[in-house]
Each structure stands twice: as structure tokens, then as C-alpha cells.
Amino acid sequence: MSVVTDDAFTQLVAEHHAEIFRYLMRVTGRPSDADDLSQETFLRAFRARASQNSCEPRAWLFTIATNLIKNHFRAQKRRRRAHDALRERVPSGPDRDGEFSGRDVGEVVERIVAGLPLKQRLAFVQRKVHGFEYEVIAQNLRCSPESARANVFQATKKIRRALDGHSADRKEAP
Amino acid sequence: MKSLACVRIESDLAVVAAGEADKATARRVDEHVSRCESCRTLLASYRNVEAATAALRERPVDRPLLARSRERLEAGLADLRHRIVHYAIFPSPLGNVLVARSEMGVILVEYLRGAPHWPAQLTAQGLEPIEDHDGLSTLRKDFAAYLAGRSRRLEWPVDLRLARSDFQRSVLEATAAVPYGAVVSYKRIAREVGRPEAVRAVAQALRHNPIAIAIPCHRVIGTEGALVGYSGGKTALKEKLLSMEGVPIERERKDYRIVQRSTYLLEPGDHEYCLPTCPSKAKVPAGVSTWFGSRERAEAAGYRPCTTCRPDLHPLPSRSAP
Numbered sequence: 450m451s452v453v454t455d456d457a458f459t460q461l462v463a464e465h466h467a468e469i470f471r472y473l474m475r476v477t478g479r480p481s482d483a484d485d486l487s488q489e490t491f492l493r494a495f496r497a498r499a500s501q502n503s504c505e506p507r508a509w510l511f512t513i514a515t516n517l518i519k520n521h522f523r524a525q526k527r528r529r530r531a532h533d534a535l536r537e538r539v540p541s542g543p544d545r546d547g548e549f550s551g552r553d554v555g556e557v558v559e560r561i562v563a564g565l566p567l568k569q570r571l572a573f574v575q576r577k578v579h580g581f582e583y584e585v586i587a588q589n590l591r592c593s594p595e596s597a598r599a600n601v602f603q604a605t606k607k608i609r610r611a612l613d614g615h616s617a618d619r620k621e622a623p
Numbered sequence: 624m625k626s627l628a629c630v631r632i633e634s635d636l637a638v639v640a641a642g643e644a645d646k647a648t649a650r651r652v653d654e655h656v657s658r659c660e661s662c663r664t665l666l667a668s669y670r671n672v673e674a675a676t677a678a679l680r681e682r683p684v685d686r687p688l689l690a691r692s693r694e695r696l697e698a699g700l701a702d703l704r705h706r707i708v709h710y711a712i713f714p715s716p717l718g719n720v721l722v723a724r725s726e727m728g729v730i731l732v733e734y735l736r737g738a739p740h741w742p743a744q745l746t747a748q749g750l751e752p753i754e755d756h757d758g759l760s761t762l763r764k765d766f767a768a769y770l771a772g773r774s775r776r777l778e779w780p781v782d783l784r785l786a787r788s789d790f791q792r793s794v795l796e797a798t799a800a801v802p803y804g805a806v807v808s809y810k811r812i813a814r815e816v817g818r819p820e821a822v823r824a825v826a827q828a829l830r831h832n833p834i835a836i837a838i839p840c841h842r843v844i845g846t847e848g849a850l851v852g853y854s855g856g857k858t859a860l861k862e863k864l865l866s867m868e869g870v871p872i873e874r875e876r877k878d879y880r881i882v883q884r885s886t887y888l889l890e891p892g893d894h895e896y897c898l899p900t901c902p903s904k905a906k907v908p909a910g911v912s913t914w915f916g917s918r919e920r921a922e923a924a925g926y927r928p929c930t931t932c933r934p935d936l937h938p939l940p941s942r943s944a945p
Contacts (some may be wrong), residue, residue: 455704462700465692471684480685484692494702501753553676562679577641577676605637609665609672620649 458498462491465510468579472511475574476518486521499572501532508581513590514569522567561611565604573604580599628655629662630917638663640669641725682698706743709755713763719859720836722753722762728780729762734857746834748785769836772867775803775923777837785833790816794828801842801913804868804920805889806881807824808846808910814891826851841865846910885939886914887921896921898939903933 469490474483490513494501503508562570571590575581576597581589584596632655638644638857639652656663656826661693666907702910708730710723721741723731730750768774786792799816801807809825829840841864843850850861850872862879869883878890880883896906896915904912915921918934926934 451799462693462696466696467689470689470692474684480688484688484695486653489695491696492699492703495700496707496751496753499709500756527756553682554675554683555680558675560678561683563925578680595663602637603635605641605669605672606633608675609637609668612671612675613668 450451460543461494461510462508465507466491466505469510469514472579473514473518473576475559475562476567476570476580477521479557483522486514486517493517505585508589511575511579511581515575516590518571519567555611558608561608562604563577565607569600569604569607572600573608576601577605625654629659632662633665635871636666637669637672640666640673640822642673646695664839667841668930680755703751703755706749707751707875709758710752711715711754711756711759713766714881715766718764718799723764725750725782727782727784729834729837730782730785731833732837733833734835734860743941744785750784766836770867779837781834782836783834787831788822789934790818790821791828791831794825795832795838798829798840801839802920802924803839804870804916805887805924806842806844806865806870806914806916807849807912808905809843810846811891811913812843820855822846825830826842836864839864842868844881848881848883848914850881865916868916869913869920881914883914886898886916887934887939888917889915894926895929896926896934897929898932898934898937901929901930901941 451607466487470483470487471522473490475485476481477483491512496508497513539597562573565573568590575586575589576583583594583597583601586601587594590597590600592600632652635644635648635652636656639649646653653667692723694880704726708723708725710721710731712724712735713720717734719735721731721733721735722729723741723745731741731745742752762779765774765779766778767779769830783792783795785797794812794817796813807882809822809829810819813819813822813825813828816825825843832838832840835841841861846862850858850865858879862874865866865881866872871885872879873882884899886899887896888899888901888910890904896918916922920926922928
């Protein structure tokens, strides 16, 4: 068992806070959620550090963050706040007047990703942005590696369609 | 309408575009796209997704926002560090004893008999108890060595956050200064904290000592030398601890008291310890001395033998040498 000491934890925060924040930002699409959930991720990790037995602290932090995201969206759904959330959240896909033009492609994809179903969004961001192996994603999402792979593919397919639609719009634009 | 082969190959196109394909998949895709134009276009689309994803990876995060979040996290962690207490239960000849420590020091030592009230005590103060046997292994060793008489003191830093008042805090601090193998009265502690009339309040404060044993409230007794009121009627525990420290104790029916004729005396502010019969002590009021169970303990605490009564030349018969 590897115990994370206080000093090691300080190091862990220094190394991983920015990445966890980015992950939460990309998956929730809301800065305030990314802030709150990143706080909670590290506070939970700190409480559990004595019993942390994963050899890979980065994957361990992602697991905590992912569980928090799931709870967060579940609670949000329960409270029927979806409508309010959507208003604050970045819109997914192209806007009515095809306003993708003028934005950089990274921003376009970010908006598309924000509109994906949660599991696909989590699997896609973990794989394509943070570079995790499918086995790690599977553990993280509590599914099989095949299911993790399928979720990434479904997400990729949707993004491909949205991007194709986007470039078609751009071609048609005067 | 897509052919079945085109439908089946689509996931492989994504895999090839991502550069994750094994040789067989890459070959299968090559063969297919060489004769299928729509899938060739689709492969280009997937390559486009990969390029867009790379742009997503490189998208800058709002730096001031990130910095504020990190700052908030550091503050949150500092607060949590301050609130977390690690605890373990130590089996001992005195029964099970709960020991908890915060980042500042030992915060709670409690005999676990009857209904434990420590969890409520901790959470009511906004603290977060976490069971941690490994983290308390050093304390466990110190504690066992102390109870076995192998160690003369528990040199634990203490955290007095659970003290109920400033008065109790000062009583606990004064009690912490009573050396191993010595006893003083409640009256003496009341004098030490500048409230000579508050003898009963001192007894109450020690009755609710949150850090039993490490803050040696067992070394505080009645003015006449009786072992009264320990942790809610556990006088027998007090007797065990004091006997182990070499303080001579006798039993009268159900009550215990120290054997004053067998203890050495030290007056407040003095540097010399005396025989109980020392003529220089005739005018000292009752119950303000420190009683030592042996010369060794008095000298270990830094005191010299009195030059009038010479306890070094006329030692008392030792009843229970440490």
C-alpha cells in the first residue's frame, strides 16, 4: 500500500490541479462547476490519501473527479435544474446562423463535446484529451474496455458529423 | 444507401485516423478505401476530427480563473488539514483507549468504557475523524512503553482545541507541568492558574480533561492526599497509573490516598525537595506542596535535596520503588 504523505499531497496538487481543472471544465462546460468540483476532488483525495492504494495517482484523481461529475449531473437532473444549467452552459453544435465561422476549431470542438451524452463525453475527453488507455477509462467509468472504446467511437462519430455539417455550412456561406 | 461493408468499416476508419490501428486493421482499411470513394472521404473526415481534437487539447484554459481556483483549493486544504483528526484505539491494561491527533498534536485521549461520546465531541467542533492505525503507530509505541514503565513521560505535543474554556485550558496547561512520579492537589493547581478560590472548578475542568494520561490529571489529587474524582469515578485507574509511576498509595476501605509519610515534599517556587518532617516546612499551608514518590523522581525533575533535612542522607523507606 502506498500512503500519500502530506508533502507528497502538496506535490500532487502542484502537478495535477491544472489538468483536473481542464478536464472538469471540458466535461461540465461551466467554469463555476470546474472550480467547485476540482476543490471537491482534491479535498476528497486528501481525506482518502491514507488508504490510497492505486499506484497511479493521476488516474486515481481522475476517478474521483469522474465520480463527482456523475453525481453532479445526477443531482442536477433530480433538481430539474437542467433548463437553467443549459442557459449558462455553452451551447452545443452550431448556432442557428451557423456562427462557427470566425471561431478556432478547438472552440468549435469544445462546444460539440459539451453537447455529447455524459458517458461519451467522459470517455472521449479522457481518451483524446488526456490520453488514457482504454483499460484505465474502463475502470474509471466502471465498464468494460470494449464499452469504453465504443463510447469513444460514438463520440468521435458525432463530432465528425457535426464538423462535416459545419464545414458544409461554411462552404455554403457567401 | 451504405453497403454493409461500409457500415462495418467505419469504426476502423476512426481507429486508423487516430493512428491506433494494428497492421491487419490498417490493411483492411487501405483495401476498402482504395475502391470506395465515400469511405475515403469519411476517412478524411475522421482525420479532420483528430486535427480538431488536437486543437482542443491545445486550447488555453483561462489562467486567472485557474489561478483563483488553485488559491481557493490551497485555502480549503489548509482548513481541512486543520480539521482532520486521525485516531486509533489502543488496547491496554487500562482497557481500550482512544487516541486522536490533529496536525498540531494529540487532541483526545479517552478511556472507552460505556457509551463513547468522542465522535460527537469531535464532530461538534467541526473536526473530521479518520481512523488511521498506521499513522498512529508511533503514539501507540510511546503509550505502550509508558504503561509498561519503560518510558517516564509521554512527550506528545498537545492540541487543546477541545478545551471548553480559557480557564480549562490554563488548568490543563498547569497540570501538564506536573512531573512524572509526582502529585499535587487541586488547590495547588487553582493557585497556579491565579484562581486560588476555584478549587472545585479546577476539579471539574480536570474531570473533563480531553487528553487523559498525556495531560496527567491523574497526578492531581485532594488536598489531604486522597485520590478523588478521576474521569467519572474511575479512581482505580488513577491508582494504577500513580502506582506505576512509583507514588506510594494506601487503601482505606474503598478509598485510596497517597502515603504522605513516604513522600518527599517540594514547596512552590523551591528548588530543594525535603523529607515530610523537615522543620523548614512547618509553616507551609496544607495542600500546596508537590509530593514526590521517590528521590529519583524529584531529582529527575531537576530538584536538589534540602540542605536542612538532608533527604539524601536520611532516605525514607521506599514502599514502591519505580
